[in-house]
Amino acid sequence: MKILILTNYANGLYLFRRELLESFMADGHEVIVSVPPDENVAKLKNLGVSIVETAFNRHGMNPAKDFALMMAYKKLIKEIKPGFVLTYTIKPNLYGGMAARLTRTPYICNITGLGMAIENGGIMSKALIAFYKTATAGARKVFFQNERNKKFMQDRGVAKKNAGLLPGSGVNLTAHPFHEYSSEAEGIHFLAVIRIMRDKGIAEYLEAARNITAEYKNVYFDLVGEYEEDEREVYEPLIKEMEDKGIITYHGHLDNVEPVMAESHVIVHPSYHEGMSNVLLEAAACGRPILCSDIHGCIEAIEPDKSGFTFEIKNTKSLEDAIRKMLSLSEEDRAKMGKLGREHIEKHFDRQLVIDAYKKELENVHQS
Template identity: 70%
Template sequence: MRILIMANYANGLFLFRKELLKSFLDAGCEVVISVPPDENCKKLKDYCTKLIETPLERHGSNPVKDYGLFKNYKRIIKEEKPDVALCYTIKPNIYGALACRLKKVPYICNITGLGMAIENGGLMSKVLLQLYRISTGKANKVFFQNERNRQFMQSHGIACKNSGLLPGSGVNLTEHPFREYPGEADGIHFLAVIRMMKDKGIEEFLEAAKAITSEYDNVYFDLVGEYEEDERAKYEPMITALEKDGKLKYYGHLDTVEPVMAKCHVVVHPSYHEGLSNVLLEAAACGRPILCSNIHGCIEAIEPDRTGYTFEPKNADSLVASIRKMLTHTEAERREMGRLGRTYIEQSFDRQLVIDAYKLELEKIRK
C-alpha cells in the first residue's frame, strides 16, 4: 500500500505521529510525506520512503497561494499514485482532501482543531466551512479529537455520516514515562509549553508570572516554545523583561521537553482553542498536576479537581486564581494529583489506540 501524508508542519508529524508512520513502514507500506520545507524535515527521514517539500503558508489566506497549494497536491497525487492519503490540519484537510476527491483517491482527514478563523465567525469562517463541506464530503473517514469540534462541524453539515473520534494524537507511554515528583525545597515551578502567540494564551501566562512571583518568594515560572515570527516583536520584549527580573526562565524551542517537564511541579496550558492538547497529555503522563483553559481540547486531558484545575480562557485573573488554588495544597497532595493523572492517561490515551484506529480504516479501504 502506498500512503501519502499531507501536513503543514514536519515537527508536528515527528513529535505526534512518528509511531503511526513507523507502523506503516513496518507493515511493508510505502510512505510519502508532503510538508513545507524547514529544518525539521530531516527528522522524518527514518519515517518515510520519500519526502516532498511542498510550500505552504500555515497562517496565510492568500487565495493565489492557496490555489497554488491545491495544484501542487494534484500534481503530487498524479505523480505518486497513492492508494490512500491522510490529511492533517486545515489546509491539507481542505486543499489536499479536495485534490484527493477530484483524483478519486481514498482519503482520511484528521481535524486536529477548528482554528480561530472558524471560531471567530464572520465571512472567513463561512468560506472555510463551505470548503470543508466540499473537501470532506467523500472522505472515507473524518477523525476529530474532541466531541465539541465534531458536534460543531456536524451542525454545519460537515462529516455527518463519516466521522470518528480519536483520543487526540495519543501519548507514547514509553517515551513519556512517569517521573517522580521533584521535591519542593528549592521552590515550586510552573511550566508552560506553548508557541509564543496570542491564541496560545502567552499574554495571560506572562501576566500570571508577574503577579504570582510578586506575591510568592518560592514560586518560579518556566516557558518552552518557539516564536510565531509575525508575533515575535510583541512578545519577545515582554519575555526578556521578565527574565531580566528573575520572574521567568525561557528555554526557547526544545526538541525534547521531557527533561524540563520532569523538573517542574505543575504544567499550565492557557490556550484559547485546541483539538486535544498533546502538551497536557504528556504532562499528565509524566505525572504532573495540570492547570488548563476550560475548553474542549484541554478538559478531556484532566479529571477536574482530581488531577488538576481549569480556568477561564483569555482571563489572566482566572489563571492567577487557579495557581493560588494549586498552591494551597501540600507537596504530598500535588504529588498525588500527578500520580492520578498518569493513571488516567494510561487508561484512556495510549497512542496505540490511534494507530489501531487508522489501521482499521486502512483495512476497510484495502478491501
C-alpha cells in the same frame, strides 16, 4: 501500498505521529510526506520516509496561492498514485482533501483543531465551514480530536456520515514514562510548553507570572516553545525583559521537553483553542498536575479537581486564581494529583489507539 501524508509542519508530524509512520513502514507500506521545508524535515527523512517539499504559508488566506496549493496537491497525487492520502491541519485538510476527492483517491482528514477563524463566526467562518463540507465529503473518515469540535462541525453539515473520534494524537506511554514528583524544597515550578503566540495564551501566562512572583517568593515560572514568526517582535523583547528581572526562565524550543517537565511541579496550558493538547497528555503521562483553559481539547486531559484545575480563557485573573488554588494544596496533594493524571492517560489516551484506528481504515479500503 503508497501512503501520502499532507501536513503543514514537519516537527509536529515527527513528535506526535512518528509511531504511526513507523507502524505503516513496518507493515510494508511506502510513506511519502508532503510538507513545507524547514530544518525539521531531516528528522522525518531519518525515519525512512520520502519527502516532497511543498512550500506554503500556514497562516492567512490568499485565493490565488491557495488554489495553486490545491493544484500542486492534485498534481502530486497523480504523479505518486498513492493508495491512501492522509491530511492534517487546515490547509492540507481543505486543499489536500479536495485534491484527493477530485482524483478519486481514498483519503482521511484529521481535524486537529478548528482555529479562531472558524470559532469566531462571521463570513470567514461560514466560508471555511462550507469549504470543509465539500473537501471532506468524499473522505473515508474525518477524525476529530474532541467531541465538541465534532458536534460543532456536524451541526453545520460537515462530516455528518463519515466522522470519527480519536484521543488526540495519543501518548506513547513508554517514551513518556511516569516520573516521581520532584521535591519542592527549593521552590515550586510552573511550566508552560506552548508556541509563543497570542492564541496560545502567552500574554496571560506572562502577566500571571509577573503578578504571582511578586506575591510568592518560592514560586517560579518556566517557558518552553518556539516563537511564531509573525508575533516574535511582540513577545521576544517582553520575554527577554522578564528573564532579566528573574520573573521567568525561557528554555527556548526543545524537541525533548521531558527533562524540564519532570523537574517541574505544575504544567499550565492557557491556550484559546485546541483539538487535543499533546502537551497536556504528555504532562499527565509524566505525572504532573495540570492547570488548563476550560475548553474542549484541554479538559479531556484531566479529571477536574482530581488531576487538575481549569480557568477561563483570555482571563489572567482566572488563571492567577487557579495558580493560587494549586498553591493552597500540600506538596503531597499535588503529587497525588499527578499520579491520578497518569492513571487517566493510561486508561484513555494510549497512542496505540490512534494507530489502530488508522490501520483499520486502511484495511477496510484494501478489502473493498
